[in-house]
Amino acid sequence: MAVAGDSICVSRQFLAKNQSAMLLNHFFGVSVRLPRSPPHLAKFKLTRSVGIRPTMRVGVEEERRVFHSSRLLEGTLGFDVVSEAELKEKGFLGMRKTKLVCTIGPACCSFQELERLAMRGMNVARLNMCHNTREWHWNVIRNIKRLNEEKGFCISVMIDIEGSQMHMVDHGVASSIKAEDGSIWLFTTQKFKGSRPFTVQANYEGFSEGINVGDELVVDGGMTSFEVIEKVDNDLRCRCTDPGLLLPRAKLSFWRNGKLVKKNFGIPTLSTKDWDDIDFGISEGVDFIAMSFVKDANVIMNLKNHLATKSSDFIKVLAKIESLESLENLEDIIQASDGIMVARGDLGVEIPLEQIPSVQEKITQVCRQLNKPVIVASQLLESMVEYPTPTRAEVADVSEAVRQYVDALMLSGESAVGSYGEKALSVLQMASSRMELRSLEENRHSLISEYPLGVSLPDRVAEQICNRAVEMANNLAVDAIFVYTKHGNMASLLSRNRPNPPIFAFTNENCTRKALNLWWGVFPLGVELSVDMEDNIGKTFNLMKTRGMVEEGDVVLIVSDVVPTCSTHSVFQSIQVRSIN
Numbered sequence: 001m002a003v004a005g006d007s008i009c010v011s012r013q014f015l016a017k018n019q020s021a022m023l024l025n026h027f028f029g030v031s032v033r034l035p036r037s038p039p040h041l042a043k044f045k046l047t048r049s050v051g052i053r054p055t056m057r058v059g060v061e062e063e064r065r066v067f068h069s070s071r072l073l074e075g076t077l078g079f080d081v082v083s084e085a086e087l088k089e090k091g092f093l094g095m096r097k098t099k100l101v102c103t104i105g106p107a108c109c110s111f112q113e114l115e116r117l118a119m120r121g122m123n124v125a126r127l128n129m130c131h132n133t134r135e136w137h138w139n140v141i142r143n144i145k146r147l148n149e150e151k152g153f154c155i156s157v158m159i160d161i162e163g164s165q166m167h168m169v170d171h172g173v174a175s176s177i178k179a180e181d182g183s184i185w186l187f188t189t190q191k192f193k194g195s196r197p198f199t200v201q202a203n204y205e206g207f208s209e210g211i212n213v214g215d216e217l218v219v220d221g222g223m224t225s226f227e228v229i230e231k232v233d234n235d236l237r238c239r240c241t242d243p244g245l246l247l248p249r250a251k252l253s254f255w256r257n258g259k260l261v262k263k264n265f266g267i268p269t270l271s272t273k274d275w276d277d278i279d280f281g282i283s284e285g286v287d288f289i290a291m292s293f294v295k296d297a298n299v300i301m302n303l304k305n306h307l308a309t310k311s312s313d314f315i316k317v318l319a320k321i322e323s324l325e326s327l328e329n330l331e332d333i334i335q336a337s338d339g340i341m342v343a344r345g346d347l348g349v350e351i352p353l354e355q356i357p358s359v360q361e362k363i364t365q366v367c368r369q370l371n372k373p374v375i376v377a378s379q380l381l382e383s384m385v386e387y388p389t390p391t392r393a394e395v396a397d398v399s400e401a402v403r404q405y406v407d408a409l410m411l412s413g414e415s416a417v418g419s420y421g422e423k424a425l426s427v428l429q430m431a432s433s434r435m436e437l438r439s440l441e442e443n444r445h446s447l448i449s450e451y452p453l454g455v456s457l458p459d460r461v462a463e464q465i466c467n468r469a470v471e472m473a474n475n476l477a478v479d480a481i482f483v484y485t486k487h488g489n490m491a492s493l494l495s496r497n498r499p500n501p502p503i504f505a506f507t508n509e510n511c512t513r514k515a516l517n518l519w520w521g522v523f524p525l526g527v528e529l530s531v532d533m534e535d536n537i538g539k540t541f542n543l544m545k546t547r548g549m550v551e552e553g554d555v556v557l558i559v560s561d562v563v564p565t566c567s568t569h570s571v572f573q574s575i576q577v578r579s580i581n
């Protein structure tokens with residue numbers, strides 16, 4: 001490992017065409033200065049400083065494409081105002097790395113309400129297409145775009161597609177209906193408007209097929225339970241055995257002898273409405289589409305093909321893991337998707353609740369292995385839908401997810417309909433910052449090393465470079481990692497190693513910037529990049545310095561491609577350590 005004043009540069013040259021890799025060259029000579037990090041982390045002490053001295057000039061043979069984004073002006077740095085303020089206030093190591101997703105609903109859909117969520121750190125806004133009208137969603141997306149354009153936020157938009165689920169049709173009553181112990185209810189597929197006493201409409205024609213008298217009908221994973229006492233044609237007459245609330249569109253499941261009766265087989269994963277919602281998302285240029293009740297990898301691939309035919313393959317597809325079938329096909333689904341949501345609400349309808357913590361941990365671990373971001377969702381701070389403080393157990397649950405290094409945490413009803421959405425977001429922010437700091441202080445990478453990454457991804461060279469880069473960054477206690485990226489791949493591979501310093505990902509692709517919002521510890525910055533990497537590095541150093549985000553003496557580790565030279569036609573991926581001067 002390098003010592004003070006040494007040349008610190010690992011570079012790999014590989015032929016861009018066939019991707020076969022061979023270690024060929026070491027080139028830049030670089031020296032670094034003492035980092036600004038806290039003393040206990042500054043293991044890396046240096047005594048002298050030398051300027052950047054390339055031993056080989058990187059030339060460009062031909063005019064190559066300079067990637068443009070309409071919003072990126074020459075000399076500007078698109079950085080989320082909230083992350084910028086956090087960096088200035090708390091320093092590199094104080095930046096929150098766990099990302100926050102908020103479900104947008106009636107309680108937080110105005111421009112001002114969304115702005116308040118953005119100020120408190122919302123990275124991604126989730127729109128659940130199950131609820132409300134398309135026009136309502138359109139207005140929310142407009143507000144978010146305005147916030148990004150006018151106020152300097154970088155909020156990504158996710159639409160969540162309903163998928164195949166068996167649920168109650170909206171019963172026409174504003175909130176919930178109480179089912180009393182012993183009351184008799186009719187569950188029907190007959191269509192009618194408004195509400196009828198003791199009658200519940202089910203959305204799926206075949207909902208009573210294969211159901212026997214004596215089976216248990218569970219609403220919303222246990223909110224209320226019934227026993228089937230009679231079959232009347234396709235309808236079911238049921239007695240309430242466990243009283244509770246029936247919420248609009250509550251989910252229905254059947255149980256026999258303590259086991260789930262699988263009923264989703266007959267329903268196509270995507271309905272006509274879902275396809276319309278997907279096309280709406282495409283036309284609105286959303287950043288993520290989350291698919292509910294994914295059964296296997298095929299449905300993900302179909303959607304990706306659809307996006308590709310509409311030239312919208314920049315939209316990332318997230319698979320929600322919320323059924324037994326999705327658990328059975330977990331690895332294939334994760335492999336096929338661009339990210340995962342552990343949808344604990346519906347998962348808890350299909351598997352015993354006590355299995356949820358271990359399933360969450362397993363999914364998180366597989367996602368990390370396969371380099372896909374993972375969101376933990378549902379009931380994180382459920383009590384805050386009604387109350388201004390969370391329970392201790394809720395805070396412990398959130399902290400445990402952060403300790404597992406999940407990429408993102410999601411609010412559902414807490415932000416969508418709750419009275420304390422902003423407060424709930426602050427709780428997530430504080431709990432995650434606290435646990436991240438604790439992990440950092442104790443250098444608790446034991447969890448990470450429990451599940452060694454190995455060499456598992458198709459691009460083994462990039463994987464190894466990023467693994468080693470993070471090892472170097474941690475050992476040298478650099479202040480930050482800079483990565484220059486078009487599609488975000490290298491940034492994601494760095495994030496996968498959960499480094500101590502933040503990862504600043506410079507990109508000229510707006511869609512990459514928005515996609516990286518979901519990755520742990522990655523802070524995407526929009527900047528006009530050229531083919532000259534030296535120029536890019538110099539430019540971003542200057543921009544960051546001018547904005548007061550870095551200062552003289554800060555040490556950064558840079559991971560970048562070095563573009564083809566006149567003689568080689570090949571691309572170098574390099575790791576460099578430089579000081580700001």
Ligand SMILES: Nc1ncnc2c1ncn2[C@@H]1O[C@H](COP(=O)(O)OP(=O)(O)O)[C@@H](O)[C@H]1O
Pocket residue numbers: 103104105106128130131132345411412413414416417
């Ligand atoms: N766009 C919306 N319009 C109205 N209510 C919404 C909207 N989005 C979410 N909600 C409300 O917030 C609750 C939580 O939302 P969500 O996380 O999407 O969960 P779910 O649909 O599984 O209940 C919903 O039950 C619903 O009452």
Ligand SMILES: C=C(OP(=O)(O)O)C(=O)O
Pocket residue numbers: 128130160292320322342343344345346347377378412
């Ligand atoms: C996030 C979830 O999905 P939905 O809100 O669509 O029920 C869940 O079930 O946990």
